[in-house]
Amino acid sequence: MSEKNILAYFKSPEEAEGVARKLNALRALEVSVDRFSRxxxxxxxxxxxxxxxxxxxxxxxxxxxxxxxxxxxxxxxxxxxxxxxxxxQGGPTGHDILLTAVVDESIHHQALRIVEEAGGLT
Structure with a gap:
């Protein structure tokens, strides 16, 4: 079983938390949502x-x-x-929420599609 990482940036914690719930439903191995600043x-x-x-x-x-x-x-x-x-706060893009996920390689493309449909930047 091979693992893939995803780093996605969002404008709000609610957007990222919604994606996190969907990734957990797909059985992501690890998902976290954090705010960052320069x-x-x-x-x-x-x-x-x-x-x-x-x-x-x-x-x-x-x-x-x-x-x-x-x-x-x-x-x-x-x-x-x-x-x-x-x-x-997040700079010119306003994307200061980071979703980090570790998923199985078999669902990686599906997980990326979920992130992009929710407006996340990868």
Missing amino acids: YAGEGYDPMNPVAGKISSLSAITQDAAITNTSAGILTAADPAASGMSHGG
Whole structure:
């Protein structure tokens, strides 16, 4: 039994979860759905920018959880930190949800078809 991997990108967790359910019905060996970002850290606890300490400009404009000064400087240099860039959290494509699947080779083409029909990018 040979295995094939699938990496597919979606715009919303709901789209990816729907595909994950279909792949599990096909008896996929492993399926996971995760959000990714080009910036390190998870979550951000917003505070008053006038009265509170801010780790970086990108912490305000991009909801990035910056953990050190160097990372703050680097992310603030990104064009998106100015608020003048369009593209959302996942960048210009908005596809920041990753579905990862391991399937048997016999269902690989069928699984890819399910992903593409749901709007996933492979």
